[in-house]
Amino acid sequence: MNITDAEIKEAIQEGNKGVNHLHDIRKKYIVPVASDAFGLKYYQPIVEINTPYLTVLSVAALKTNKNESLSFSEAKKWVDIYKQLQSIDFTVESYGNSIDVIFNPINIVLKQGDNYIYPSSTTSLGVQRTTSWPYNPSYKENHTSFFPTNKIDINQNATLILKMPDNTLITYSVVFSNYK
Template sequence: MKKIVSYILFALILISTNTVSAQSVVTITGGKMIDNRTLVPLRSIFEELGATVIWNQNTKTISATKDTTNISLKLGTKTAVINGQSVSIDVPAQIRNGTTLVPLRFISEALGANVKWDNKTLTATIEQNNKTISVKVEIPKQEGNRNFLNITDAEIKEAIQEGNKGIYHLHDIRKKYIVPVASDGFGLKYYQPIVNINTPYLTVLSVAALKTNKNETLSFSEAKKWVDIYKQSKSIDFTIETYGNSIDVIFNPINIVLKQGDNYIYPSSTTSLGVQRTTSWPNDPSYNENHTSFFPTNKIDTNQNATLILKMPDNTLITYNVVFSNYK
């Protein structure tokens, strides 16, 4: 009889636990993917996690309090203050459609919540105590018929000014041109390749930065020539950095294709800078190689998203989300 009672109690506990778990899952919309960064609604998430949020219109500052944690964050800055300590954030807090958005990682840093990101479903999950918050993230659609190949004179001048800030600033900018991974494909011999997209804007910025490093200045007329060179190539190029622990692995060919809708677009050509030792040699990864694949512009619609597919030597497929509207 005692065993039966114990089983019943155990079953009731399970039912009760499942019920509480189901009731504690909250779905929030309004997340955005901006410049390859996942931004989520601050107020909605903070309040669901039990924090009190106050907005100061005069100073454009958000203040939040939960238990013994005090948070202050000003719009447009990359620094927040948590319990008197300054904390750097990747992307400044910003308002989109009346909603204050912050980087997903900031939620973890500010309130100690566990955060997860599912790139396939574009869903962020935030967990703390018995509360689970699911945030739906959307990639903003490109407005109008914007094509980064049609760079304006104002954008050329802006690229020159950004490049004049130096080579270290260029490295920071190039991070924004890293194409995000859609699905990981790790094997015993391979490391995740890094993919960058190149544009006329980034080309001008890069040349200006390199000239600044030599105490020279890129003129507007020179910048226009670099833009013309890019356009005359009639291609959009992607740089793929591959890594491995042996020269044999790196030397194997890489198959790459761009999928847009039902269309498969193949590169018109692919070049390589050859195999080089990494700075970590002889430790892993020991070698790397830079490949550049050129895709014909007349077959690509930059108003639509695309998927870049890499087929590794062991037939592993790795995919990347290409959102052309994210790039200048």
């Protein structure tokens, strides 16, 4: 989760390739599912890990889209925000055909060895209609859970566990070394 000056410059260069390139890069930050929950009354939630590198890349891409550029000093400020927050965050995008099947952000935990790490805070955009509304899936929700870095060993793999409304557990394999 620490980012060097060279990686900041690299993230800016990658972001300068534009929003379409950003979408391709973001796919690499989707945390793989360890246990599937097929046959449930909702859709498999998508989990993305957010890092300082990805944030700098995203801001650079959005600025490039507006014919602006992200300076190195601006990028450093984004990295400083991560240092101040002292957290690793995961965004969960969940879908359902009714509001009651949307994932509850209280039901998330990161397991590392025998330790269970709970988020220090969670933010949500709230439940929204999808572009396919009123057809399947009709609703979606994005929320981000922030896990304290002082309780996580990024040199060790972890499992992100989501408890769905019907009490089904869905797990995701977090290999921190896979993400810049």
